Amino acid sequence: NAGVTQTPKFQVLKTGQSMTLQCAQDMNHNSMYWYRQDPGMGLRLIYYSASEGTTDKGEVPNGYNVSRLNKREFSLRLESAAPSQTSVYFCASSEATGVEEQFFGPGTRLTVL
Amino acid sequence: GENVEQHPSTLSVQEGDSAVIKCTYSDSASNYFPWYKQELGKRPQLIIDIRSNVGEKKDQRIAVTLNKTAKHFSLHITETQPEDSAVYFCAASIHFNKFYFGSGTKLNVKP
Numbered sequence: 001n002a003g004v005t006q007t008p009k010f011q012v013l014k015t016g017q018s019m020t021l022q023c024a025q026d027m028n029h030n031s032m033y034w035y036r037q038d039p040g041m042g043l044r045l046i047y048y049s050a051s052e053g054t055t056d057k058g059e060v061p062n063g064y065n066v067s068r069l070n071k072r073e074f075s076l077r078l079e080s081a082a083p084s085q086t087s088v089y090f091c092a093s094s095e096a097t098g099v100e101e102q103f104f105g106p107g108t109r110l111t112v113l
Numbered sequence: 114g115e116n117v118e119q120h121p122s123t124l125s126v127q128e129g130d131s132a133v134i135k136c137t138y139s140d141s142a143s144n145y146f147p148w149y150k151q152e153l154g155k156r157p158q159l160i161i162d163i164r165s166n167v168g169e170k171k172d173q174r175i176a177v178t179l180n181k182t183a184k185h186f187s188l189h190i191t192e193t194q195p196e197d198s199a200v201y202f203c204a205a206s207i208h209f210n211k212f213y214f215g216s217g218t219k220l221n222v223k224p
Contacts, residue, residue, distance in 0.1 A: 033212075040122070042202055042214040043157070058211065059114065090156065101147065102212065104156040 001026055004105035006091050012111045013081045021076040021108050023091030029103075030096040032074035033058075034066060036087040037107075043090065049074055051096070081112045115140045115207045119215025126193050127223050134218045136203035137185040145206035146179060146186045151217075152199045160201075161188070193222045 004025045013019055025032065030051045035043040035058075045058030049068040063085060065077045074093075078085060088109050092102040116139040126132050136146075147162035163170045163177045163186065170177050174193075179186040190197055203215040 035214075040216055042119075042216045043204075043212075044214070045212060048211070059213070100145075101159045101162065104158070106156050 003027065004091055004093055004103050006089075006105040006108050008108060009106065010109050012113065013078075014113050015082060017081050018077070018079050019081065020078075021089055021091075021110075022073070023075065023105055024073045025091075025093040025103070026072065027093060027103065028071070029093035030071070031094045032068065033092040033094075033102065034064075034074070034076045035090045035092065036060065036085075037090060038087050046076065046089075081110075083112045086110060086112045115143060115205055115211075115213040117203060117205050117213045117215045119203050119218060121218060122216065123219045123221070125221045125223065128193060128195060130193055132188075132190045132193055132197070132220055132222075134188045134201055134203070134220075135185060136187070136205075136215050137183075138205040138213075139184065140205075140207050141181070141184065143205040143207045146177070147204050147206075147212075148177060148188050149202045149204065149214075150199045151202065157202060190220075193220075195222050195224050198222045 007022045033048040034046040044060050047066040049055045052071045067075045088107050090107050091105040094102045119136045144165040149157035150160045151157040174191045176189040200217045200219050204212045
C-alpha cells in the first residue's frame with residue numbers, strides 16, 4: 001500500500017498562474033483533507049471532503065478550490081496564485097467520523113514568486 | 114471556530130529527562146485530541162490520541178492527559194531519546210472531520 005500520495009513534490013509558480021495539486025489514497029478512506037503548513041502556524045485546514053461527492057470549507061479556503069474526483073482522489077486548485085500561498089501543502093485521509101487517525105501524504109512545497 | 118494554543122514553542126531537554134507539552138482549546142464540544150510528530154522534511158504522523166470520555170492514556174514512554182473542565186490536554190514523554198527530537202503538534206476535533214492544530218513545539222533532546 002502506498003498510503004497517501006501527492007504530486008508534485010515541489011512547484012514554483014509566478015503570481016497569477018494556476019495549478020492543481022493532486023492527492024490519492026489507497027486505504028479506502030471516506031474522508032480526505034487539504035492543509036497548508038506555514039512556519040510557526042501549525043497545520044491549517046483549507047478544505048475537506050467527508051465523503052465522495054461532498055466538500056466543505058475549512059479555516060482558510062479563500063483562493064482555493066477542490067474536487068473530490070472519486071473516493072480515491074482529492075485535488076486542490078489554485079486559480080490565480082499569490083505569494084501569500086507560498087507554503088507546504090499536505091493532503092490527508094481518514095476513515096470517516098473525524099475521531100480517528102488522519103494519514104498524511106508527503107507534502108508539496110509550493111513557492112509563488 | 115475552535116482555537117488551539119500550544120506551549121512551549123521550543124523545548125530543549127537532556128537525554129533521559131522528561132518533556133511536557135501543553136495545549137488548551139476553546140470549544141467544550143471538542144471530543145477528540147490527537148498528537149502528531151513531524152520530523153524535519155517529513156509528514157506528520159500520529160503518536161497518540163485521546164477521546165473526551167477518557168482522562169489519561171499511555172503508550173510506553175508517551176502519555177496524554179485531558180482535563181475537560183479546564184479545557185487543556187498535555188503530552189508527556191519520559192526517558193527522552195535523541196530520536197524523539199522533532200516538532201510535535203496537538204489538535205482538537207470539534208465535530209466530524211474538522212481538525213484544529215496547535216502551532217507546534219520543537220523538541221530538542223540533547224545527547
